[in-house]
Amino acid sequence: MEIMPNRLDRGFELYQEEFENKALEVLRSGWYVLGKEVSSFESEFAGYIGAKYCVGLASGLDALWIAFRILGIGVGDEVIVQGNTYIASVMGITINGAKPVFVEPDEFFNIDADRIEEKITDRTRAILVVHLYGQASNMKKVMEIAGRYNLKVVEDCAQSHGACFGEQMTGTFGDVGCFSFYPSKNLGAFGDAGAIVTNDPEIADDVRIFRNYGSEKRYYNKVVGANSRLDEMQAGLLRVRLRHLTDLTEERIRICSRYLAELKNEWIILPRVREGADAVWHQFVVRCRRRKELIDFLNEAGIGTIIHYPIPPHLSEAYRYLGYTRGSFPITERYADEVLSIPLYNGMTEREQEQVIDRINSFK
């Protein structure tokens, strides 16, 4: 493949010297778990997002399930979530024994806030909002509904580092914002990493204790927790990348503005940005009814693509026990059949992008 859908090596090369220096610094420090890199990253990331607290964790999935655990949501409870998300969002709910209640997405691939209320029952405890593909959801409407029904709000920001709704960044609207720093995310580590952000000091404390075997003081365990610590190496490397995140996001926006301006093909529906919301473009996702043909046509020219995601959670084998079938969520399923992510990465050259645009525009 000449042009791959993602190029993590390019993201490394952009700041190679800084990453290498930081890696050596951590190696030589003699301190590898829960140290100054983690606490510095936590305060820097909280500052960037505009939240009071950040607690580093081992992954985005851990951030989700630990958030629900700390909020006390589990067996017998229902959590509302959009149908068209990455399956980890749903696992964050079901690991605790709670039941996911799916809502169809809107035209921006986010939860359709107008369809939330009809799914609320007396078991509903929370809404999980996923800012999918880097686009902020309609948080005004979601927070209004949550307030009226006294529901918790958890935000899955694994794809939305830095995306705003209005003036406020995603992750700061609800009770907890959950982030992943998996290498391919907009703020990517060089291994697994995640975090929660919150403005509630009790939640921050509870998560900080939970991630370390439920222990605040060594060998004194308050609750049965997990081992979900962010390590010093990942935290240090994330601090390097975080310093450049504004530039990295601007680059993604520039690339996607060009896609929006220059892609012209009657078979392809381009993504749209919600008024009043930002997109930080984790993916550039088009829709095409002839997707298989389009994929092959691009592959023939050495251009790779990815489908995010081909099987919606309600139809995956893992969630067969929920009893859904094809047809249960028609919009979610149509998106799963039509979406296609085209090449997008930091360090993408103008020439590479031109090749992608020319090829897509010549698809007949």
Ligand SMILES: *Cc1c(COP(=O)(O)O)cnc(C)c1O
């Ligand atoms: C990546 C991702 C996660 C999970 O993050 P990990 O760090 O891989 O565990 C959760 N939700 C969404 C929407 C994601 O894209």
